[in-house]
Amino acid sequence: MNEEISEELRGKLIELARLQGGEAGELTDEHERWALYRVAIDDGIGVTELFDLISLEPDSALASSVVVHMVERSAPEERRLWVARLPAEVQGSAQVRVAELETVDMLCSGGFPHDQVADSLAGWSTWLQLRIIAFVQDTHVLRILAEQGRTKRVRRQATEATHVSARSTR
Template sequence: MSGDDPNWDPDEHVRFARYRRAFDEVGPADAAALITRVLTDPDKGMANSAVCEYLGRRAAELLTDPGYPSWCLEMAGAIAGDDFSARRLDEWTLLRTMTMSELWNAEDLVTASDWLQLHASEKSSATAVLEVLAESGRTRRIRNIAKSRLSAAQRSRPAGPAR
């Protein structure tokens, strides 16, 4: 987008609102093209925010869906060259891997962004995820949430057989 575009507005807040509306209305077949177009905006931070908001909403919808891998591959092509959006998509994929109880590397979670660690500590019910974050979460808040949720999960676990 540029000043040559008839829909161009110099106010990034107006453009951001337009991008949000466009992402709300875009169909799956046209999402990659819209992402590519939005990422040409000269305000990279604002463009990243709009794209990552869409990626987050769509990834959450597809998180356990068998269509996630093909969607992710298509989005990876659209965001190629945009490190921030690529990292967020990678983190959604790690979250999916943990959610689906597939093999994952604890180091990937430990080195993930605060956003992913906080999201996982608040939403995951996997004790392995909570154990890693309780021990090695980046912030005190993340570690405390994970410890609290881990403790609650351990208390609610059924007792073993009576002896």
């Protein structure tokens, strides 16, 4: 689906493509814009420019997807700045992702009491549980996920991570 884009967005996308060493392509095509956004997201080329232009993106689903990806890669103090680039009515999924990342941060820092992990688990998405396994080294938390995780994959990966974490603390 090709959408009209503003001249301001067109200019910023052309600059983003130039920074990335490529051609801008057909910028009314959201797939072409997504390709430019992915380079900024994955390779970090043009992140500042992406931040400046994402509020101009006419495809709200595309803009939301970009912001969700960026909050996963941003420092905690920058996450909400990315969310604020979206119109209020499409901030929901990005706000959820920020809250999930804050949970991971609290678990990593020891700021989330162990006795609340099992009680909170039912409300945690599979994505969050997998992210916890990838970043949290607390064997108590990992054991809870190994026993009560949402999916077989979560339970298996948490079991494996528990063994790795236990070996590294010896």
